[in-house]
Each structure stands twice: as structure tokens, then as C-alpha cells.
Amino acid sequence: MTHPILTTATAVLIASGASAAPWPQGEPNTDFQPAFPEQTRAEAMDSGITLKSEPVVQGLVHPWAVELLPDGGALITERPGRLKYYTGSEVHDVTGIPEVSAGGQGGLLDVALSPDFADNRVIFLSYAEPRDGGNGTSVARMVLAEDGMSVSDVQVIFRQTPTYDGDKHFGSRIVPAPDGTLFITLGERSDVPIRDTAQDMQNHLGKLIRITPDGNIPSDNPYSDGQQALPEIYASGLRNVQAATLDGNGELWTIEHGPLGGDEVNKPQSGENYGWPTVSYGYNYDGTRVGSGESSKEGFAEPIYYWDPVIAPSGAEFYQGNLFSGWQGDLLIGAMNPPALVRLTIEGDRVTGEERFEPGIGRIRDVQEAPDGTLWVVTDEDDGGLYRLSPEG
Numbered sequence: 001m002t003h004p005i006l007t008t009a010t011a012v013l014i015a016s017g018a019s020a021a022p023w024p025q026g027e028p029n030t031d032f033q034p035a036f037p038e039q040t041r042a043e044a045m046d047s048g049i050t051l052k053s054e055p056v057v058q059g060l061v062h063p064w065a066v067e068l069l070p071d072g073g074a075l076i077t078e079r080p081g082r083l084k085y086y087t088g089s090e091v092h093d094v095t096g097i098p099e100v101s102a103g104g105q106g107g108l109l110d111v112a113l114s115p116d117f118a119d120n121r122v123i124f125l126s127y128a129e130p131r132d133g134g135n136g137t138s139v140a141r142m143v144l145a146e147d148g149m150s151v152s153d154v155q156v157i158f159r160q161t162p163t164y165d166g167d168k169h170f171g172s173r174i175v176p177a178p179d180g181t182l183f184i185t186l187g188e189r190s191d192v193p194i195r196d197t198a199q200d201m202q203n204h205l206g207k208l209i210r211i212t213p214d215g216n217i218p219s220d221n222p223y224s225d226g227q228q229a230l231p232e233i234y235a236s237g238l239r240n241v242q243a244a245t246l247d248g249n250g251e252l253w254t255i256e257h258g259p260l261g262g263d264e265v266n267k268p269q270s271g272e273n274y275g276w277p278t279v280s281y282g283y284n285y286d287g288t289r290v291g292s293g294e295s296s297k298e299g300f301a302e303p304i305y306y307w308d309p310v311i312a313p314s315g316a317e318f319y320q321g322n323l324f325s326g327w328q329g330d331l332l333i334g335a336m337n338p339p340a341l342v343r344l345t346i347e348g349d350r351v352t353g354e355e356r357f358e359p360g361i362g363r364i365r366d367v368q369e370a371p372d373g374t375l376w377v378v379t380d381e382d383d384g385g386l387y388r389l390s391p392e393g
Contacts (some may be wrong), residue, residue, distance in 0.1 A: 023355070064078070092148065108311065111123060112124045121143050141213060183209070210235045238274055267304055311335040332367050342356050365379065
């Protein structure tokens with residue numbers, strides 16, 4: 001097995017663009033109008049910060065997620081089905097990982113640590129699971145060995161249904177919540193007509209799931225009795241959420257891919273329906289209208305923010321550190337088209353400003369804040385990498 005190449009830091013300067021209001025995003029793909037001010041194209045912000053990019057691990061094959069470890073190392077997923085353990089000086093493959101369906105957008109996806117990781121060494125992985133008749137997003141819990149070389153006690157705690165023979169829109173982020181539950185984001189598998197079942201409450205497609213770390217149903221889930229919907233469903237009407245994170249109050253925010261326009265920032269609430277594919281702030285890729293042809297409709301929750309044209313969001317983090325002055329409480333999002341790090345300033349539940357940095361390192365798939373306030377990102381490329389971002393100077 002050829003391991004990724006570890007490199008010493010060679011500074012790559014990344015300068016923030018000049019401010020203008022709103023941020024210059026290009027011509028919109030739709031004719032939709034926002035439902036309220038600053039729901040899209042918020043005022044352009046300029047923090048005056050220039051970023052320094054330092055390669056930490058290179059030679060990764062489509063890395064999808066990074067999770068920082070208490071010992072200063074990191075776990076990195078590669079979509080073809082490998083989990084990497086970075087020790088701080090070298091990289092090893094972790095053995096015992098479940099088999100994945102690696103094709104298209106499928107494969108090994110997110111990794112998350114149990115809040116009690118320091119005591120129990122439990123981690124969670126999401127992945128496209130091969131099944132009879134196709135595949136589907138699954139989540140497994142397992143125990144990482146003390147030396148980081150293997151996992152044991154692998155238990156699948158969630159399987160998305162129905163199984164579908166496709167290679168798109170698996171989601172999926174795993175977010176441990178302060179109350180001990182797990183949020184899991186799921187895609188709606190993209191293809192017509194299967195995507196329409198994002199409005200079907202008897203399946204998991206296009207849903208936000210909330211379970212316990214053992215895969216059980218929390219008693220305060222909105223449909224916990226299973227009479228109106230599957231009991232693990234927390235929210236519905238989502239397209240393909242590949243970014244999810246907690247704010248400083250421990251509340252969940254999600255960022256999802258739209259089609260041609262209509263990437264969305266949401267703060268999902270229990271039992272809410274976010275409209276896909278009945279309504280959308282984007283068009284289908286062929287330029288036709290989605291669902292009802294409307295951007296909003298009674299009974300569906302409005303997104304807090306949307307992009308048109310899209311940024312292809314994946315990975316997000318609310319910044320809490322002091323290294324980037326003035327960024328405390330801002331939402332940082334990985335973007336893949338165009339490749340960028342996107343910073344949103346937020347007041348209450350409204351976006352008040354946007355800033356973009358274009359590192360030139362590739363499509364940013366995941367973003368994590370380290371204890372020292374630096375940002376660690378992975379780039380989803382054939383020759384991808386793990387990079388550390390810090391202020392220059």
C-alpha cells in the first residue's frame with residue numbers, strides 16, 4: 001500500500017478579495033426573489049485577513065472528512081473506502097472498516113467522534129453500503145484501537161431505506177448533539193422519480209435523522225410513536241446535505257446542495273418540512289422548474305440563506321477560536337464550485353455578510369477547527385490533501 005506523502009509547510013498565500021456589496025457571485029440561474037432581505041447575496045465582508053495554507057498530508061484519494069483527535073492526530077476518510085490515521089508525523093491505514101459501495105458520489109463518507117471518545121474510543125462512520133439490489137447510506141459505530149491501527153466491535157446502527165441502485169446523493173454528515181443523540185443527514189438519491197419521495201414520510205430519503213448512539217429512537221423525536229412517519233425522522237424535504245455543524249449554543253445548522261441554484265442554509269427544527277422537491281430556489285439542471293415551479297409555498301420552511309449560483313457546499317464549522325480576529329461565531333463552509341472557503345457572519349438566525357477565500361488547493365470538502373484556532377480542511381480531488389489554514393503574518 002502506498003501511503004500519502006507528508007510534506008513540510010510551504011506557505012501558499014491566499015488573499016481575500018476586495019469588499020463590495022453584495023458579494024460578486026455572478027448572474028443568478030433563476031428569476032426567484034428572496035422572501036426577506038439578505039436571504040441571498042448578503043453584504044460582502046472583508047476581514048482584512050490573508051490566509052496561509054500549509055500542506056499536512058498529500059496524496060490522498062478523494063478525502064471526504066477529517067476529524068481531529070485529542071492527541072493532536074486526525075482521522076481522514078477517503079471515498080474509495082479507506083480510513084487514515086494521521087499521528088502527527090506519519091499516516092497509517094486503519095483496518096476493520098466496513099465494505100463500501102465506491103462509485104460516483106458513494107463510498108466512505110463522514111467520521112465523527114463520540115463525545116466520550118477519550119474514555120471509550122468510539123467513532124462513527126457513514127458510508128454508501130453495498131446491498132442486494134443497490135446501496136444506501138448507513139452509519140456504523142466502532143471502537144478505535146489505542147494505537148489507531150484498527151477498529152473493533154463494528155455495529156451498524158442505522159440503514160437508510162429504501163435500497164436504491166444509484167450512485168448519487170448519499171448525504172451524509174454525522175453530528176453528535178449535546179443531549180447525547182446523533183443527527184444524520186441523508187440525500188434523496190438525485191434521480192427522478194426516486195427523489196420525489198423526499199416528501200414520503202415512510203422512507204429516509206431527503207431526511208434529517210435523529211437517533212441515539214446505539215441506534216434507538218429518542219422519545220422526544222417528532223414522530224417517535226411511528227404513527228405519522230418513521231420514528232427516526234427529525235426533519236424532511238431536504239435534497240443533499242453534506243454540511244452540518246453545531247453553533248455556539250449547541251443548535252444544529254445544515255447546508256445543502258441545490259440543483260441549478262438554490263444551495264441552502266437551514267437551522268432544522270423538529271418536524272419541519274423544507275420543501276424539496278416541491279419547492280426550490282433552484283432550477284433543474286436542464287433549466288426547467290422544480291416541482292411546483294415555486295421557490296416557496298405554505299407549509300414549507302424557508303431557508304435562512306441560499307446561493308444562486310451555487311457554491312456546492314460540503315463541510316462546515318462555527319468558528320470559536322481567537323486566532324482569526326473577529327471571526328468568533330461566524331459560519332465557515334467548504335465550497336467545491338468554485339473552490340473556496342466561505343465565511344458567513346450571522347446575527348440571531350439571519351446571515352448579515354459573506355466573504356470568500358480562494359486557496360487554489362482544490363475543492364474543499366470538509367472544515368474543522370483545531371484547538372489552536374487553525375482550520376484543517378481536506379480537498380476532494382484525485383490527488384487530494386489535508387491542509388492547515390492560518391492567518392498570514
